[in-house]
Amino acid sequence: MRLSKRLRHDARRTGVRLVWSGRKVRAAEVTEGLTPSVARATNLLRVCDVLERHGIPYFCVRSNSVTMTAVAVPARERARAERALRVSALAEGALLAGGTTGGRPLHADQRGSWSQLGEESILRIWWLLTDPTGHWTLGPNHACVIEFWAEQGGLLIAPVPNLTATAVVAAENPVQVPVSHFTGPISGAVGALPQVDTRSEFTLSLPDEVTFPVDAVYTWVDGADPEWIRRRANALGQTDYHEQAISAARFTSRDELRYSLRSLHQFAPWLRTIYLVTDGQVPAWLNSAHPGIKVVHHRDIFTDPTALPTFNSHAIESQLHHIPGLSDHFLYFNDDVFLGRSVTPGEFFHANGLSKYFPSNALVPMTPPSPEDPPSEIAAKNNRVVIAGTFDRVLTQKMKHVPHSLRRDILQEIEERYAAEHRLTQHSHFRSPSDLSITSSLHHYYGQQTSRSVTGKIRYTYLDLAAPNTGRHLNRLLAQRDYHTFCINDTVDDPDTAEARTAMLKTFLESYFPVPSPYEQPGPVSSRPPANQVDAYRSAQHPAPRPL
Known part of the structure; x- marks a missing residue:
């Protein structure tokens, strides 16, 4: 050319x-x-x-x-x-x-x-x-x-x-x-x-502007940490859990958190504080001294310390509203969920405080819970029993894998109203047949029935790294950048293809989120021009611009 x-x-x-x-x-x-x-x-x-x-x-x-x-x-x-x-x-x-x-x-x-x-x-x-x-x-x-x-x-x-x-x-x-x-x-x-x-x-200030503070919460685990692996093995013992409840793929970290945090920095700078809930683990690259991020240990939020250690995301999620200093309205992220374009607080909350939830077209099967059911499906069926018993309404839809818009008052009310079920969930060390899935489903349906949550619309997609056409979908996503949020999950625990899946994901994430966030320790970027050259260019071409 x-x-x-x-x-x-x-x-x-x-x-x-x-x-x-x-x-x-x-x-x-x-x-x-x-x-x-x-x-x-x-x-x-x-x-x-x-x-x-x-x-x-x-x-x-x-x-x-x-x-x-x-x-x-x-x-x-x-x-x-x-x-x-x-x-x-x-x-x-x-x-x-x-x-x-x-x-x-x-x-x-x-x-x-x-x-x-x-x-x-x-x-x-x-x-x-x-x-x-x-x-x-x-x-x-x-x-x-x-x-x-x-x-x-x-x-x-x-x-x-x-x-x-x-x-x-x-x-x-x-x-x-x-x-x-x-x-x-x-x-x-x-x-x-x-x-x-x-x-x-x-x-x-206009009537439909969200002016209250909104925080973000992540739960994160480093599944390669030897000490964590030892604790998990001791807790597992001889109990017979469903394969998906103990699959190593559930705990594998491919640095998704780094890029999910970049997505928040790029597309949601209005978030006040980000809380990272861990079992005493901190990513080596994390700048935990940054005032905008706080690391929270499980022991700081569990009301009953005898429930620890836990390896059950349902149990950890049941305690998020106990995070000290957390805003009354917050977004809950898994580390495989990313923002894909600029979003506003109004995408997730109404100005009067109502939270939004995003039902999926996928349905919760109407059959009774079974040991063969995946743990997430059993929890959804347990949610249905709870909602039906209180409001005489039958939930049928699952939720999209998006940032969940949550209210502390709803979570606290669920803990108090369903104390027995909530306690069983908190004390399940791994995903169990008695679990409730509180943050990803029960909160939304309970909030809807108590006039505090309503359905919302968001442009979203879900990708499975193990699917044969995922590479093509990632390329399309990178080229168009037209989804508000997306989830990239890994449902297969196959060591033979793990390296290829990791490389594909790393290439995509680095291309989509190339700008480091302030939540990372500073490090060299080989393709970055010297700062003095950039400053020299700006001074020469643009006299006296106002700094950001």
Whole structure:
């Protein structure tokens, strides 16, 4: 492929990498710690900086888009704003298009680009940003939308709808708020955030906004730890458990937790604190000193210490609401569950506190529990008995393998109302016929019957590493990145294929989540350019940008 002179020039600049954007190869800025929130903030702040430096009035708007930001400029200032954005040093490398979606990208530093879009009432401008490995590039989906508001009768009138106000007083003075008011929390941001201009109408909290804190909880085990293996063998003894209850595949760690945490950092920076519940184990790579993550030992949450040690996820999950300091609303993750795109708290909770749950099309068999049933199925049938006995309702659906939206008050009420069943679950060292599956099913049905949980919708997929077509599905997932969340499970304990399954998973996860989270110990990344080169490029090309 023959590259244009412009691209060859761009490629020689320090801190730039050539990437595919649509059907073209373009130059993208290498950006440390790249996440969607960083891309949104970068695009918004650059536009605001240019307008401020040229004395052009503007105000940020609460956009209808989850991924893009918006800036309003009085229509009478359009010519000045376009020229300022075109001649600014920031314009080199910026791309421009009309409307809120679609449109052929044009170079923002060329007069003809702006002329072509002269009839458009809204424009999009963005910079292509890529992570140091080149695996991930963010562009038009995180653009800053420039809206030109017409003046009429002393009011400025919006050209398109937004979340708050389509008309504001033209003469009113702007107010300043942190940029995160329009981008959402910014991954990795430390200290005070830059301020941007807006109008008072866009500073108000709306009825459907989730404003309460939401934490995340993981349960994790290192199944290769010799001391843990010894404890498990002693607990197992001669008892005859179902094969799935004691399968080594249930406890195998392929570093999924590292990448699941990366997914939270990239796609849910609004989470307050992450709690990692373990049997005294800590991953070697974990930065446990980071204030945003806390390691919790089983003994700190089990109400009856005689139930320990336990190797039963049902038992551990029955105690999560006892985590000290845990928020009243939280998400529960298994380490094989990942966020696949930006999500908001509203995906999991309503603003009035109701939690959402996500039923599967798979049904719980109507047959009585049997020793041949998988332990998860027996627990679901036990849940059905409990719900039917209390509410005269028969649950039939399983739940999707997604982050579970949980409330501490519901979990506490279940513990008190079904004390005998709850105690049996807590004291089962391995998955047993008496178990309840509380966090993944019973909580949701109990909450629904007590008017505290409702069904929700989320784009989700489930993949089994042992399935023959999993590699093709992983490639599709990597290319499209269109699921809110996905689960990659391993249901086969086959040592002959374990290495191949691990390699396939590792390649996929490193490509999908290339940006290390702050929850990892710092380590070298071979493909990362020297930090001083990146800083030198930014200083040379973008004078005085506001830091994130």
